[in-house]
Amino acid sequence: MTEKTTLTDAVHTLLKRAIIEQALKPGMRLPEDTVGEQFGVSRTIVRHALVRLENEGLVVTRRNRGAFVAEPSLEEAKQIFEVRRALEAEVIRILVERIPSSGFDQLEAHVRSEESVRGKDGPVSIRLAGEFHTLLAELTGNAVLSRYVGEVVLRCSLIMAMYAKSHSSDCAVDEHSQIIQAIRAGDAARATQIMDHHLGAVAGRAELEQKPDSVSSILSRYGKELAT
Amino acid sequence: MTEKTTLTDAVHTLLKRAIIEQALKPGMRLPEDTVGEQFGVSRTIVRHALVRLENEGLVVTRRNRGAFVAEPSLEEAKQIFEVRRALEAEVIRILVERIPSSGFDQLEAHVRSEESVRGKDGPVSIRLAGEFHTLLAELTGNAVLSRYVGEVVLRCSLIMAMYAKSHSSDCAVDEHSQIIQAIRAGDAARATQIMDHHLGAVAGRAELEQKPDSVSSILSRYGKELAT
DNA sequence: TGCAAGAAAATTGTATCCAATTGACGAGAT
DNA sequence: ATCTCGTCAATTGGATACAATTTTCTTGCA
Numbered sequence: 204m205t206e207k208t209t210l211t212d213a214v215h216t217l218l219k220r221a222i223i224e225q226a227l228k229p230g231m232r233l234p235e236d237t238v239g240e241q242f243g244v245s246r247t248i249v250r251h252a253l254v255r256l257e258n259e260g261l262v263v264t265r266r267n268r269g270a271f272v273a274e275p276s277l278e279e280a281k282q283i284f285e286v287r288r289a290l291e292a293e294v295i296r297i298l299v300e301r302i303p304s305s306g307f308d309q310l311e312a313h314v315r316s317e318e319s320v321r322g323k324d325g326p327v328s329i330r331l332a333g334e335f336h337t338l339l340a341e342l343t344g345n346a347v348l349s350r351y352v353g354e355v356v357l358r359c360s361l362i363m364a365m366y367a368k369s370h371s372s373d374c375a376v377d378e379h380s381q382i383i384q385a386i387r388a389g390d391a392a393r394a395t396q397i398m399d400h401h402l403g404a405v406a407g408r409a410e411l412e413q414k415p416d417s418v419s420s421i422l423s424r425y426g427k428e429l430a431t
Numbered sequence: 432m433t434e435k436t437t438l439t440d441a442v443h444t445l446l447k448r449a450i451i452e453q454a455l456k457p458g459m460r461l462p463e464d465t466v467g468e469q470f471g472v473s474r475t476i477v478r479h480a481l482v483r484l485e486n487e488g489l490v491v492t493r494r495n496r497g498a499f500v501a502e503p504s505l506e507e508a509k510q511i512f513e514v515r516r517a518l519e520a521e522v523i524r525i526l527v528e529r530i531p532s533s534g535f536d537q538l539e540a541h542v543r544s545e546e547s548v549r550g551k552d553g554p555v556s557i558r559l560a561g562e563f564h565t566l567l568a569e570l571t572g573n574a575v576l577s578r579y580v581g582e583v584v585l586r587c588s589l590i591m592a593m594y595a596k597s598h599s600s601d602c603a604v605d606e607h608s609q610i611i612q613a614i615r616a617g618d619a620a621r622a623t624q625i626m627d628h629h630l631g632a633v634a635g636r637a638e639l640e641q642k643p644d645s646v647s648s649i650l651s652r653y654g655k656e657l658a659t
Numbered sequence: 660t661g662c663a664a665g666a667a668a669a670t671t672g673t674a675t676c677c678a679a680t681t682g683a684c685g686a687g688a689t
Numbered sequence: 690a691t692c693t694c695g696t697c698a699a700t701t702g703g704a705t706a707c708a709a710t711t712t713t714c715t716t717g718c719a
Contacts, residue, residue, distance in 0.1 A: 209494065209672075234700070245674045246701090247475075251482055258486040260575075266437070267680045267701055282573040289521035289576075293514070345510045347488075348517075351579055437702075462670070473704045474671090495671055495710050662719085672709070679702070689692080 210244055215252040217242070222261050222272055223333070223357055224326035225364045229274040233262065260358050273361060280362045287355040288402055291336065292395050294352060295382075297343040299391040306342045310383050313338055317376045333360050335379050375401065438472055443480040445470070450489050450500055451561075451585060452554035453592045457502040461490065488586050501589060508590045515583040516630055519564065520623050522580060523610075525571040527619040534570045538611050541566055545604045560603050561588050567610075603629065 218238070221227045233253065235246040242249070253270045256262040260283075264270045275283065298306070317331045333356045340352035378401040385394035446466070449455045461481065463474040470477070481498045484490040492498045503511065526534070545559045561584045568580035606629045613622035 211672090236700075247673060247675090250701090251479070254479060254482050255486060258483060264701095268682090269700065279574070282575045285525075285573055286518075286521070286575045286579065289517060289524075290514075293517035296517075297513075345513055346507070347510045347514045347583070351514065355575070439702090464670075475703060475705090478671090492671095496712095497671065660719105662717105664715105664717085666713100666715075668711105668713075670709105670711075672707105674705105674707080676705075677703090679700105681698105681700080683696105683698080685694105685696090687692105687694090689690105 210248045211251040211255075214238075214242055214244060214248055215255050218252055218256060219259075219261065219357070222256075223330060223360050225329075226326075227272050229272050229361065229365050231272045233270040233272065235269070259354050261361060273358075275358065275362050275365065277366070280366065283355055283358050283362065284402060287352070287359060288399060290348065290352050290355060291339070291398050291402070293348065294340050294343055295386065295391055295394045295398060297345065297348075298339065298386050299389050299394070301344075302342055302386065303344070307383065307387060309338060309342070310335075314376060314379050314383070317379065321376060329360055329363070332375050333357065339382075438476045439479040439483075442466075442470055442472060442476055443483050446480055446484060447487075447489065447585070450484075451558060451588050451592075453557075454554075455500050457500050457589065457593050459500045461498040461500065463497070487582050489589060501586075503586065503590050503593065505594070508594065511583055511586050511590065512630060515580075515587060516627060518576065518580050518583060519567070519626050519630070521576065522568050522571055523614065523619055523622045523626060525573065525576075526567065526614050527617050527622070529572075530570055530614065531572070535611065535615060537566060537570070538563075542604060542607050542611070545607065549604060557588055557591070561585065563607050 218227070218233075227233070235249045235253070239246045239249045253262060253264065257264050257270070261273055262270045263273050313331075313335055317328070317335065320328050320331065336356050337349070337353050340349040343349065378397055381397050382394050382401070385391075385397060446455070446461075455461070463477045463481070467474045467477045481490060481492065485492050485498070489501055490498045491501050541559075541563055545556070545563065548556050548559065564584050565577070565581050568577040571577065606625055609625050610622050610629070613619075613625060
């Protein structure tokens with residue numbers, strides 16, 4: 204039997220993906236009516252999903268004005284990366300100490316899937332790059348840590364979508380492999396160092412671009428996944 | 432003019448306080464109707480507040496069953512403390528590097544207010560002990576870090592409410608002072624060490640107790656703060 | 660007495676409806 | 690031409706109504 208999920212969860216997931224994949228651009232407005240219409244649900248559901256997205260820092264809501272895709276400032280971006288470095292350092296510390304037996308297999312399988320889209324700078328490569336870090340966090344077995352890492356990784360994706368021109372995923376994939384090796388060697392210091400460089404690299408650039416578009420036209424590409 | 436806040440925020444805040452101060456005990460049921468009635472608002476509001484509380488890990492909701500005050504397992508508790516240690520280590524690292532000029536004054540003022548309730552093991556002392564750590568985090572100027580620390584501190588309060596018999600706040604206050612001194616001396620290592628000991632101390636004990644009570648009777652003590 | 664099946668009550672999931680706030684637009688005065 | 694003020698459309702904040710699901714209580718039977 205298929206696991207029972209609530210409509211709010213579904214809408215939340217779809218909106219999140221749409222934001223991460225840059226279909227919904229930062230600063231774009233998210234009227235409850237429009238979104239609900241597209242997904243075939245009422246405003247109530249959309250509202251709940253937006254509340255959750257706000258808690259995750261992916262959207263901001265202004266009183267009586269509605270919800271917008273978050274536009275992290277450079278200052279905010281620095282803060283997020285600062286926290287992310289601390290969290291991922293802890294992830295490495297834990298993994299060096301205790302990584303599950305199947306851990307390396309999963310990690311290497313993921314890197315292979317990253318390599319399979321090497322060179323393409325599309326949404327898929329962004330998502331995969333992020334998921335590598337999420338996978339690392341999940342391997343710690345610490346659900347709380349995993350959740351926080353997941354959040355900051357997503358927000359970093361949003362930031363990079365705003366400020367970075369290209370994500371040079373080639374470099375990223377190589378560093379992912381190096382991190383795996385360092386962990387396997389039990390060298391936490393080296394793994395952390397690579398991770399810092401890895402994060403510093405993506406955080407280093409600061410150029411901006413914006414491209415407005417219609418909300419409806421975008422969401423129509425996501426709505427079909429909802430079995431209404 | 433009084434700052435405009437939404438009803439959802441108000442209910443969210445009151446419920447949070449009620450949980451932290453142990454008025455609402457872990458595992459206790461939170462029917463939307465009952466809560467809404469007590470606060471004089473509709474289920475819609477309560478629902479939104481509960482969604483936010485769930486995201487903060489203070490309540491868990493089971494599909495079609497409703498919301499309950501979270502009952503962190505020992506495993507979950509360990510995970511939370513693990514993350515908390517990592518986050519607070521980062522807080523110290525940052526503060527040693529850059530603490531605002533008024534920082535020490537605020538911290539010492541807070542310790543004084545903690546000392547003023549020394550010996551009492553009531554809700555107030557629990558709240559103040561937690562707020563010291565929240566204040567530390569806020570002084571970093573990093574809103575993201577501050578938010579995460581705030582969350583884990585609250586969840587730790589809940590855990591201690593469940594598993595610890597007494598909080599021996601005397602010890603805690605002394606260690607708070609020592610942490611301030613270490614930061615002032617620029618000794619991050621020592622401050623982190625004290626913090627670890629501090630957290631390890633409160634996390635070390637593991638005894639359990641439960642006391643059921645009526646939801647209505649408890650909320651009536653909080654509801655009067657809502658200007659209906 | 661104990662157990663199982665079904666009906667009734669309670670509670671959540673979702674949709675719709677009304678009120679309040681905000682932002683935009685335009686007319687008139689300076 | 691610009692600034693101000695008032696009206697109006699659009700959208701959210703909140704409440705109520707209905708549907709679906711779970712839990713509990715009752716009742717019949719072994």
